[in-house]
Amino acid sequence: MLPKRTHNWLFATGFALLSWSGCSTDYVRMYEQRGEHYKAHQLCREALTADPQNQAAAAGLLRNAPGALKYWREEALAAATTNNWRRAAVCHQQVLMIKPDEKTSIVALRRLANQHSDQIALPIRPDAVATTALVKPPTKVALAAPPSIKPPASESSEVRLPQPQSPASPAIAAAPAPQVPSKPTVAATPPPTAPAPAVKTAAKPVDQPRPVAKQPTKVASTPKSAPAKPAEGKASKVRSPQPQRPASSAIASVATPQAPRKQTVATRRPTTPAPQAKTLAKRPDKPRRPTRVARRVNPYRQKPTVRREGKGVSETDMALVVYVSRDDPRYAEKALLTDGIFVRVKDTGLFSLNADMELYLGNRRVAKLSNLRTGSVVTVLGRSGEAYELVLMYIDGGPDTVKIGLRRPRHADSNIGPLAAGLPR
């Protein structure tokens, strides 16, 4: 019989060994219990990349593969429904990382590359995307360099086709033409000389989110096609309504009658002063909304900004509402909101009702916020570089409980990852 002190030492040593060897496994288990299999799967993949002999990670990978596959399939469908092509491409790519022979994803990626070659180029580098960044779509999916040689303007009929990047690319180019033009290409319908302001509107790139106010014009110029069926589940719930556009054929339509991709004779005769041709010729140079690349900073060196909103905030504006409490055992003291953002309540003031909180990005604290009052809005960047707004909606000074809402800034996409859960105490 060992003395009690020896027991303690043995326990301490065992605990230290377990913590040292199985930290990631604990996270995997945690994500599994939450049902976030795709996160667990990604953790296992990272662990196996670092140490291929890690048996626990291998077992976790096999265990979480079906759940992760299901998640990425649903996400791909939801992204395609909202015309978020880059996100859809990334999700399909994740599906292929798990199940390399998934024919739906293979076909969808090829079609996306054909239809949205300005955003997505094949091949997508598999290492370009990590799941931690995939909570939001990465800033740049298509890492493959765009083809440096452009066809001359005289070969106008081939201008919009994807350029060959490899011997594989001719096969892409030879693949069936996109079945439904992703952009309303009315260029071929009216005569070239017809001055058509509506054509200009229709010829705008439609893959960028646009205000709903412009929608009627666009719908009027586009034949109504059946929109893709929205995804069932959480992914489709959190998205705000997007402008209705023809659903992508990359996902669903196989038997849609094939329409040739938009071709124009305008580039064949660059000197023709037809307004329609002018619009289409200027299209690649058209200034676009700054991409996320410009806004991307190191989120770990950010300084979250705080402001007050005078008007009352409503839960309906929020993508997520959580309670965080220091003393109330019903709520977590530290909660994961989304994209690696944790919030923790430190203290509340009872008489001048305010709260002190800390913001974490993963395990790293990025901000200490003091004396926040109800209605304070904290703008913070997630781990992927995307901006989020935390709104302090309610403070209960007794048990040090605060109610926090999460939303996206108005200028950002209204697309918040469906990640929210409080850490158990």
Add this chain to the structure above:
Amino acid sequence: MRRSHHQIAFSRLHRRVQIDQQPSNGKTIRTARRLPGITSATTTLCFPLLGVVLTALLAGCASDLSTPRVIFLDGAGWYTGDGPVRAGLHKAGFNGPIERFGWASGLGPLHDHLVVGPSHPRTGALAERITRLRQANPNGKIVLMGLSAGSRVVVCGLEKLPPTVAVDHVVLLSPSISSRHDLGKALSHVKGRLYFTKSKQDGILSTACSAGMEGGRPAGQAGFVLPDRPSRQTKSLYRKVVPLPWRPGYLAYGWDGGHVSATSSEFIRVVIAPRIIDDSPHPLDQALVSADAGVR
């Protein structure tokens, strides 16, 4: 002339068989008996036919030349990995024959690994076989698969092909051919792509030299590299080379990064077969040389 064994008189076969025997005492015993059921018509039909079939088999005229076809070359030694490959391809829906092309000498893996090279007699035989297949099926799909040292036989066989003959795809599983081998000549005989698996966890390739002692690390561990000062044509040829590096996700399909497990039937079914059945490139594939001729 003394008859020492059975002799059949074909002219009178329907009537009798003459058997001469020479026992130990030196006397010859001649016996004759009637054949019971053989009619003259049957005899005149069957025996010439049998002779023709035997002659055809011996001459090799009856060999199958149908396509699509996969020609699989094993690795060095006595190991045969065509069973899982065959099963995986069939499961994936490949409906053509899968032919095992033997090249091992039977003297053991070390011998085969070290002596394989362009002067190996089976490389010429492989080139002849491909040429005959291509002549019989100008548009049929021919895919070459080589495991380990068999990859050197595949590449050397391709280099010996006539200029007008090409295969559709080449798959090198855990290739032990040198990473510095100039694939230019072989790639000119490949219409589609040359896939090769690559894994740093390959214990055999991490300790062995390259096949045929060509110098450089095995390509299955280090990957192929462009030759020094490549011409534009070489770069364009190397765009056909597509590495398939090991990923953790492949664990679910039986390839744990090891040398032989790349022939796992599930891995073949899920990863290799779609690439050789479908001529379009897989969305995740990235060629060794990108479109702007940069090397990854």
